[in-house]
Amino acid sequence: MHKTHRLVHAGLVTLLVAGLSACGGGTNGAAGHQTGDGRGAGGTGSGQDAPPQQDRVSGLRAGVRHLSRRTVQATRPHLVTTCTPATRQVKHTKRSGRSKKTWYTTEHYQDCHKTPQGTETYRRVIRPERWCVALDDVNGNKQRDNVWYRVTYPTYNQALGSDNHAPLRFTPMGTGC
Template sequence: MFKRLVTAAVTALLIAGLGACGGGGDVSDEGTDYSVDVDQDNGSVAEEPQPDTATTTDATVYGLRDEVRHLAARTTRATRPHMTRKCTTTTRRVKHTTSTGSGTKRRTRTWYSTEQAKSCKQVRSGTETYTRVVRPERWCVSLDNLHGDATQDDVWYQVSKTTYDAAIGMDRYAHMDFTPTASGC
């Protein structure tokens, strides 16, 4: 457990350090909905609106990391009918006939054979016990100041295990952005 925390902390520090080292190119002003492009040659600034990512369900969300929560899978023992395959073999008598000749010289030969048929079906044979999942395992992260809006606090998102591990390694109220798997927790 300690090794995971150290790995997550080192990863978070590397990400933060690499983000701080990036210079020039696109710089995002988090207080506005504009992307600021700084031209290295003449220092001019060109602004263009960014698309609103809060409306799409698979969009990246960002804010200040508030709380994290791990909900273990909840299971219970249950019983169900145990089904087995039961086959029966049936026989039936089949009549065969052939005819030779014509008119008054016509002869009919008749013989019988036995054919076997196999039919199978699923039948109940007692019960069996199994483990039923009542609630799957979930990892959740809560964000404050969602998308820079100070009125949107304590918004919970379900995230992947790797995002959860990264959130554990971060300080509380550190800037965090991720793509959630579902909303709510």
């Protein structure tokens, strides 16, 4: 009885995993959810959404842009660990042949939990640092001009050092800036 129950359970789990993996597609497992740009699903930046896994793009350098990290000062509750001494009864059992002996002891321990005590200030990031490159004639398509891509710092540096309308080829981190 237990073997058939386990087999049925394993089969159901396998079907569930196969169904969920077929429906998924995003990099974080949620279908249609784009990560890494801070906009979430359905967000718009420059009107273009990048597929979850972007391929290499090529085109002519149209511009570069660096967006510095933006933070604001915020407050949150300051949590302090408070401990109080406490005791609990522990049951002990010893078997010897047919007889069983049971006794209880008192165990001392520290009952610790976090309690709010005032507030603290911290810097909350509202925009992460971004490096962007704009391309004209993306992948040879003369209609696609001035398309912005988020890139890594080394790619940004390479584009910054190149001339305007110089050919570039890189793998973007996402679209829009």
